[in-house]
Each structure stands twice: as C-alpha cells, then as structure tokens.
Amino acid sequence: MEVKYRKSQGLTDKKLSYCPGCTHGIVHKLVAESLEELGVLGKSVGVASVGCSVFSYEFFNCDMQQAPHGRACAEATGIKRVLPNNVVFTYQGDGDLASIGIAETIHAANRGENITVIFINNAIYGMTGGQMAPTTLEGQRTTTSQDGRNHLIHGNPIKISEIFSQIEGAAYVERVSVYNPKQLMKAKKAIKKAFTYQVEKRGFTLIEVLSSCPVNWGMTPPDALKWIEEKMTPVFPMGVFKDSGEAHE
Amino acid sequence: MAKVLMKGNEAIALAALKGGIDAFFGYPITPQNEIPEYLSKHLLAAGKVFVQAESEVAAINMVYGAAGAGARVMTSSSSPGIALKQEGISYIAGAELPCVIVSVMRGGPGLGGIQPSQADYYQATRGGGNGDYQLIVYAPETIQETIDTLKESFDIADYYRNPVLILVDGLIGQMMESVDFDKPIRKRFIPEKDYATTGTDHHPGRNIVNSHYLNPDELEQHNLHLQKKYQQIKNNETKFEMINMEQPDYVIVAYGTMSRIARSAIEMLEEQGIHVGMIRPITLWPYPRAAFDQIPKSCKGILCAEMSMGQMLDDVLISDRGRHDVAFFGRVGGIVPEPEEIVDAILHFQERVVK
Amino acid sequence: MQPIVFMTGYYGSGKTEIVLELAIRDQYDMVIDLDIINPYFRSREAHRALAEAHIQLISSDHDQPTYADMPYVSGRMYAPFLETGVKAIYDLGGNDLGAKLLRQFEMFDQEIELLLVVNLFRPETSDTEKIIQLIHAIEGSSGRKVTGLINNTNLLKETTAEDILAGQVVLREVSHRMKLPIRFTVVERHVPVEGIAWDGDLLRLQLRLRKSWY
The missing domain is CATH 3.40.50.920 (Rossmann fold)
Incomplete structure (x- = not known):
C-alpha cells in the first residue's frame, strides 16, 4: 500500500491531550516536521514551559527540559552555551513568555543567544482557567477581566514581535497564524526558516503564532479560527518584523 | 603552586576552576563580586562559559539548563540574591541535577546591609523553594577549607545528582589568607551523566529533565526516592x-x-x-x-x-x-x-x- | 617624596594597612579613602585610630560611609591640591580599576607620588612580568606614571624575613627595568629584621583592620 501521509518522526506516539480545535497540536506538528526535515532531531533539545504546553516534553521526539514558569529562555541559554552545536528551542505561551518571562526572553534575544523561540499567542491563560493574558484584546472577557479588558485598568495587549524586532541580537522575528491552510503553510515556512537560521548560527529567532483557545474563548473551533482572523490579526498584524538574513541573500 | 595569599572570593573562583567548572552564571551583588569578576576573565580565557545573567532568577535557570545538559556548573550570590534563586534551586533539586551554589551571606532581612552575617541558615538548610528537598550545605571556617570543600563539591554534586551549597559569610569572602590550592581531595566514583540532554544522537532513548509529576502516586514515589538519597547523604557526608x-x-x-x-x-x-x-x-x-x-x-x-x-x-x-x-x-x-x-x-x- | 601620595597596587596587596601605618608614623595631615572597589577593609574603618593620631579622614559625604558599598567619593578629595603644604595619602581601590579614580585629578598639575604596593605571594603579581604588566595597566587607566615601589611581600602570620628578601630580589629587577625606586620595605612587627639590608625606608607594620582571632 502506498503511504500518502505519515506522522512526523519529530513527534512521539503519545496521544496529544490538547482540546479539540486547539492549535497547539498543529504548531507541534510544524515544529516537529521542521526539525525532521532539517535532519537535526537527534541533536535537538527543547524546553517546555509552564502552561497548556507543559507536556510538550512528552510530545516532541527529542531531548527535552521542563522550565519554571517564564524561565525557558534562561534555561535554553544554559543549554545552548554548553552545547553550542545542538539545536535548542523553547515552546512558550503568552503568559509564560510575555508576562512572567519577558525579562528572560528579551535578554536572551539581546545576547543574541542562538536559540529558537516558538511563541504561542492565544490571548488568554489556558492552563489556569481563562485569566487575562498580557496579549488579551481590548474588550475581551476573561475570568480576571470580567467586564472585558480595559486599557485604562489593565493596559493594552503587548506586541511581542514588534518589541523583539527592535533588538539587535534578534536575527529573525515573524508573526504567523494557523487559522487556515494557507496561513499554516506560511507558518511552517517561518518556523523552518528560524531553525535554519539557528543551524547557520545567525542568532536569536522568534516565531509568534496567533493561536486559538476555543474552550476558554467559549467558541466552537471554527468560530475560534474566525476570531483569530477577524479580531486578533488587526491588533497583531502578521508578517516578518525582522530578518537579518536578507543582507546575506 | 606553593602557598599564596588570596582573598576569599578570589580563592572561591580559582577553586572552582581547579574543581573543573565548565560554566558560571551569575549576577552582581556585594559582597561576592570578586567571584564573577575573576571567573569572567579566566573562564572565557579557557574557552569555557561565563554569562552575566539579567537577574539571579535567570542565572539559576541557566544553571538548571546547563546542568541538565551535563556540564559542571556554578553560580554565586549573596543573601537577597540567593532568595531570588530559590525557585530554580527547588527545580534543580527536584530534577536531580548537580550544581554548586556559593552563598556569601550579608545582613538582612530585606536589603539589609553588606556586612558579614550568618542569618541565612534557615534559607540554606530549610530552603525557600517549595517542596521536600535538601541541599548539601557546607559551612567552611577558613579560606583553605573553603577551597578544599569547593573543589570536592563538584564531585559530590555529581555523585548524588544534588545541588551543593557552600555557605560562607562576607568576612570569609573578603578577608585575605595564605592558602594552598593543590591539597589533594578525596577521589570519588563519578557516575556517567546518562540523564544529560545532549540530543538523541548521543544516547539511547530520549532524555527528559523534569520535576513535573501530576500523578500523586508518581510524585510520592519521586519524593520517596529523594528521601532515600537524602538518607544516604546523611549516612555518608555528615561532617563536623x-x-x-x-x-x-x-x-x-x-x-x-x-x-x-x-x-x-x-x-x-x-x-x-x-x-x-x-x-x-x-x-x-x-x-x-x-x-x-x-x-x-x-x-x-x-x-x-x-x-x-x-x-x-x-x-x-x-x-x-x-x-x-x-x-x-x-x-x-x-x-x-x-x-x-x-x-x-x-x-x-x-x-x-x-x- | 612629594607631599601628596597615591597608594595603588593589586587588590589585596596591603595598600590600606600601609596607608594607615605610614600616615600615623609620618604624621600626615589627611588620609583620603578613594576605594570604590572593596566593601570591607577600607581605611575608613580605621577612623578611630586616625582621629587619635589627629589625621583627617575623607571618605564619602554620606553620613554612614563605613558600611556602605555605594561608590560615592567626596568632593573634599581635592583639598590637598587646593591648599599648600598639606601632606596627604590617597588610598585607591585595587588594580587599574581602582586607579582610574586618578582621572578625577587631571586638572591639577602638582607632582604626586604614585606608589605601587607589591606582594609576591599574590598570584597575579608573583613575578617581574606580571608586575610590569600591572604597572602598565595602572598607568593606562590613571593617566599618571608610577613613581615608586613598595615591597610588601608577606603571607601574614607565616611571613619570614627570607620571603621578604625574595620579594626584594624580584622588585629590584622591576626597579631596574622600569627605572623606579623601591621606596619602602614593609615588615610586620612580628618578623625579626636585625642585620638585613632592606631597600628603601623600613616600615614596621601593625595590622589595624585585621582582627586578633584570624
């Protein structure tokens, strides 16, 4: 029988435990495929963070470390500095990266740590039950912004890709999404490019992926994908924010 | 190397080099600054790793990452800085990774002062991190004893896969004494670091550095395993x-x-x-x-x-x-x-x- | 010797103890503590001994200068340059880093002494080459020439006269190559010195900052 499709070798056989319609699974697949296609799975070390993706150490088929909340980029720095020829990546949500871990992430970028950060922005705290995230949209209701986020009280959604595009040590920063197949293909390309840059030792790479959380958003999975497109992308425009590689090409 | 006159902090740094340190991650705080200053120069010259982290919190998590990757790692700090490291220390103990932490105590609580103190005994022996964990804590009284202990502590940390804390006060860090760096240390069996996340090309199966056990039975088993190790440390390493x-x-x-x-x-x-x-x-x-x-x-x-x-x-x-x-x-x-x-x-x- | 003396050297070479001893023995008017490197063992800790000897101590203008690690230096540090006939010793922090404080005095053209304290038992100043390297580093950061050497070779309580003489041999080589006089040989009071030809002025040292119990 002809094999039309097989699961990436970059994923273990462990069943993904994410909710139906959650895009973590898709992004896992894109990361796994990229590592496999680049032939670096055997020298990859991933850092799982705290959030819904904490169990990513069970899903990625490579060596993994599990970091304290927000500290993934510090831990990845430690790994990469002593194993400079390995491929090191973190997989972090918006609470982990953009709130408690923003210092670790910015300084890793500023040192030009040659690591890849996969940043899942779903505008909410999924694991702890739908609290407000630093990326929660104005007016968005969460369990800790029950009347909707109000910038006068809570501040505005933080724009990570824009911030990181200003940092000298960042080699590649792109915001992508996975709300339809076309976007998904673009996301794959971005993630693979980020890892390619790391293999070429070009510096810090960050891919922000606009993602969905249907359960905490209180929407069906199709509605959640539509919400990313209609509500999130105007606030978080997609595109390449920094590409130090252009000069080399 | 015959006898030399050394400042305590400087001696700690040189002893770490003699003990085979691969990487140091730290953040400035008085009265221990001579340790990172000395190591920044000598580690980089030896082709090893020195990073001045953005905070003590980041530094201890760099230690966590590098220790998980199989390196001999050290960090140093003083009282309020050690307080900030407690989260990472608990994770390192939970994930059973070896590392050496040097704490040069100053007066507290809070910002306190910069003069010598021993007010971090609880912090060292009871821990500020969460969970049932223990550090192996040494309290040397001279710079010579600090050097000998530090050199050996990398081996001890590796043997038990447990963080070792060297607890001195600012006076030991800042004072001068004549010392000998070449006193032999006890030879210990050092097990292979088969847990290190060096990539699956380098070892069978996947290595996962982790302190996360959601199943209460598994977490209890993990704790019982740690306690067994701590008992072994009590039996073998108690020193007075x-x-x-x-x-x-x-x-x-x-x-x-x-x-x-x-x-x-x-x-x-x-x-x-x-x-x-x-x-x-x-x-x-x-x-x-x-x-x-x-x-x-x-x-x-x-x-x-x-x-x-x-x-x-x-x-x-x-x-x-x-x-x-x-x-x-x-x-x-x-x-x-x-x-x-x-x-x-x-x-x-x-x-x-x-x- | 010029009346204004700056004491420099590798850190832990014994600058501060020598500053205190020399100031008290030779009745200097002022000791100015410019150590922005060390948190402990600075000349400001000897404020009582200096007061008893009627020597003015200038450290920081903060009201608790002794125990702070803030690198505040006092504007009064310029006093010896502004008044005539003041005998003053400046205690710099260690290494080229501590010596960079001399840049604050660039607007004055008085001659000064910049004396380098050397202890051969400090690993970073254990031979001629290393000492000369340190001199170059200090001259680079301070913008001033070192004008003399002080032999403070010691292992604290374990020091013997032979140790100090061994230091003298190396310092003579430095002295010869750098055309610098050896100004002082420092000998702690417990070390016998009879019948030995020391270079420079013999300074018998009593440690003032070190406690009796260590």
Missing part, C-alpha cells in the same frame, strides 16, 4: 569537628566565622580555668546530630553562638534532645563579635539559657 571535648565544663556550637572567634574565646576561658569544648558543624545539612551524643552528662551546658538571632539553635535543641541547658549568643546586622563577648556569654551562661 570536635575540639577540646574531654570532660568540658561547657560546649560551644558554632560554624564558619563564629567558630573561629569561639576558638579564641576557648583559649581565653582556659586561662581562667574554665574548660570549654566545641562542636563545629562543617555540614549544616546534614546536621551532625550524633556529635551531641558525645557531650558528657557532667557538662553544664551548651552555648550556641551565631551571627544571627538564633537559627542553628533549632538544630542544637533538636540534637541535644533536652539533655543539657542550652544558651544562645548572637550578634546580627553585620556585627562580628569579639572573643571577649563569647567569654562573657559563658561566664553568664545561666542568664542566656533558652527557656
């Missing part, structure tokens, strides 16, 4: 010194700088015809409880002396199990007492007995 313990009138219990002051006090008391012994814990965890069984019944009491308000005192009371009167002498805030003050505390022992 007994001084003058033949029929003492009193026994002083003191560690680090305080035990050096007590040594002078003991000589002064001897001249007055008062025979005083000393138990000097070298490991603060595991605590040398058994040493207290050797205090004769005839001893009139135990004086616990610390540069704190009485933290080790808890362990003294636990170890003595009510067999003797226990008194306390302490100075804090960065004040280093004179031997005469301890002499006076022994002369007025009864007034100081802990009720």
